[in-house]
Amino acid sequence: MSVYLSGVPVRSGQPESSSFSGVIGQERMKLALLLAAIEPRIGGVLIRGERGTAKSTLVRAMAAILPTQEQVADCPYHCSPSGPDQCADCSDRVARGEQLPVVIRPTRVVELPLGGSEDRIVGSIDLELALRQGRRAFQPGLLAEANRQVLYVDEVNLLEHHLVDVLLDAAGSGVNVVEREEISITHPSRFVLVGTMNPDEGELRPQLLDRFGLCVEVSGLRGLEDRVAVMRRDAEQPMVPSGDRQLAERLERAQRLLPRLETPELVVRMAAVMSVDQQVIGHRSDLVLVRAAQARRALQAAVTERPSADGLVVGLSDLAEVAELALVHRRRSQGGSLTEAPPGVSDPLSEQLAAPAEVGMPDLKGEAGPTGETTSENGLAEGEESPEGAAGATAELAGSTDSRPGPSTAQPVEVEEGFEVGRIQLPRERLRRRGRGRRSQTTSRDRRGRYVGAREVEHPTDLALDATLRAAAPHQVSRRAASEAGGRQLQLEPQDLRQKVRQRRIGNLIVFAVDASASMDAEQRMDATRSAIFALLQDAYVRRDRVALVSFSGRSAQVVLRPTASVDLAERHLTRIAVGGTTPLTHGLTTAVNLIAAERRRDPDVLPLLVLISDGRGNISLGGEEPLLEAQRMADQIRREGIRALVIDSSRDHLPQLAAARPSGSAAARFAGYNFNACVDLAERMGAAYFGLFDLSEGAILRPVTEALRQPQSSGRPSSL
């Protein structure tokens, strides 16, 4: 059974979701989306938040309130008939003096699905045309469809690397450059990027984060009334409420008002001051702040049909309203977590804004000087441009960074504090994509994983049909003519064959087994481990590494943190770990090994690293045997199963007399009497590196871990037991 697809699918027929104004509460999220719709140059919105908070519902409902736009009727890129940034075809036609056919269409929300393949997103050769007529034509992809529209990526933090790269290229330049399958084309691709994500599933790549003009953090409503209202609304039949129609009209008015706004210099200066004050990364925020404030003014003014002149002056209240949206994801926060309550952010901000004459102005005069004025004038000029101008925010931004050092550069930006080993250079199991579609490593050879591209091979084992067809397509007419049979049969030749390149997320799984028994430095040991975990997770999203923590004390071991790449989740689970009691070392090792075994069942390619942090003096038996012998047996098993391991000795006393002072009767203590170091012994049995004799700190844990991960992987397969 197969379905014949005639041309472009009828997307407009997709089921309508609930209405925009019908969503209860979530005013910040609504405001951010409205602002981004009014002024595309703000650069879109990222919505972060817990599950079940109407994130995607609201974005999809946005389609109903977006203004209509003029489009060239037969242009696949929806070019504006008058506007700038037309595609080559449209501008040629204009140059020839042709009258372009114009239609008015609603602005759309184009979705980029996570499972999308590069050829459909970038666009590729039109297969049917090529196969049937031998014509080489470009079939536009999603980036073409998204031009002048809203491009929505749900779960944007899970988007594959190569797609993120493509998206970044287009978002940065405003054009999509296609060089593939003997097709060479460049077309405009300017879109309002909207992304939603749940930080529990990992963070966003910094470059992509920065692309989003605004960012909102959402959470569920906590009020009883609101929650009841949400349930009632959900039970109602969906309908197009008048609220959405009014909102759509208001949005259209706001867009028309935008060029008429007046933006006082004070506002532009204040935006710069805020950026500096909030220790924002880069310069994009200044511009975004001003544009968002303008959009918000336009939105307010558009409440009435005929706003007064006063209503068209951008004010500090507008800036205050949008400040958090523009700054939250650009702020350097200690520890790098975005979800951390920004310490005292809004307070000083609102203070500044409440008393601009006293706080803001003198400061400004003092530090900005003439340079500051230049910036603001430029900012003003930009603000007065027609919104249809839609000259890429980025191009201007680049300009403002290079040639116009505003007040923000005058101020040295403080270096990120917190982790001494902020970014750890773990080896990457994948090659970062440079050149389009070229990738070599990390690809799985067993037909598992996501099909990300194709390459030429002599004897393909995993045929990429679409790529093969595309490769063969341009030659069909000539081959058919040459062959006797002719007809419409496809004529394939060996050089057409393409192999699927599949990619899987193979990451390191770092399992910490940490001794939480009572001792002088138990707390310190835990703190050091905790911060080492956070440091490892900072880059976890990029690397697909995951970290787990098993702690053992008393008479059992617990999986405190299941394998995760989420800083949030780690924070939630690691805030307080009980410390105290005896040392059930075997329990700890067993639990860790079981955890690794479970993860390996799920993904046989996972690369585990077991990090044992203990003094090695187990004194609780698991199976009734001498604790130390049990631990040794576990250590042997770890080696047999091919698990990479590290032993970090947390004891600071290797002197026999000190060890002997511990409760006697345990073998560890007795061995210690013979100057026997239990940790060294365990490490040898595990085939692990041993680290000891230092004060435990985050760095002391991180360094060996990083070092171990850098070792070439011997693909330690469990020798079947």
Added chain:
Amino acid sequence: MAELRNVYPFTALVGQGQMRLALELNAVNPAIGGVLIRGEKGTAKSTAVRALARLLPELEVVVGCHFGCAPRGDAMCSDCQGRLAAGEELEVTQRQMRVVELPINASEDRVVGSIDLEAAIHSGQRRFEPGVLAEANRQILYVDEVNLLDDHIVDVLLDAAAMGVNVVEREGISVWHPSRFILVGTMNPEEGDLRPQLLDRFGLCVDVSGITNIADRVEIVQRREAFEDDPVGFAAEWEEEEGRERDRIDRAIAALPGIQISRQVLEGIARLAIELEVDGHRADLVARKAAQAYAALEALPQVGLAEVAAVAAMVLAHRVHSRPGQRPHDIAASTRRVLGEA
């Protein structure tokens, strides 16, 4: 429906009341959003899901539609929409709702659909070969060992579950079709966790464990043996019971739209969600639907606090965080406290 003959009858299951209830509630109102069944091996998880297929209601389906579209409503495929728009009268047939299985090792092409090889090679046409997500539209999508599913398959599943639509933009194909399914998953928690995002997509979650009552265990073995010796005879023996259960579900489906729920009960649900600090609002919405379905099954005219209490555990089990250093939330105790000894 020959395959169904070898399915163990739902009503012949012993015990596991929560799991059975969760499945029944979904049969009554698919909008509840499926069930996740967590538990050790050999607790009749898969048996129960497959057995449910016999009790599911019949659906109205457009004849010839690849996605089993309903003849009306907002979730039609573009093809059916086009035919309607062209003024065509759509032919309708009745078909029983099915359990579509998503095998754990399924490739992405098989799940979302792919380019049709034959059509491409023979006639150079770009055709779409629908996958499991197409088959699952309006059916139950069953994933055994859902926690072992590959990450990228989970992504695709989440996309479809969230939108009710499968959007395919790959292998030179650009197509969408409706894919609204009841997601039913089973997992053994010892083999690893489920990603939080996917966890939340399951409307209900029940934990099952082995039965410790000796008499019940004997009964299980006896019935299982009788079934394996003579599946057809066993099914016939249980046919009457199955018929009663089917009627009960059919009656509940018919009664569901008329079931009232008072403001006071909604407040109870909201209080419980606030007390237990659940993420987002999905718990509230699912609780309302599940309580209504429960009242319908019990042939009650309206939902009371007791009905909410009856479904609270399965709505909240997977949505309550345990915060380290604090005692984990006791769902049962909170339910009693908030909803009263109803």
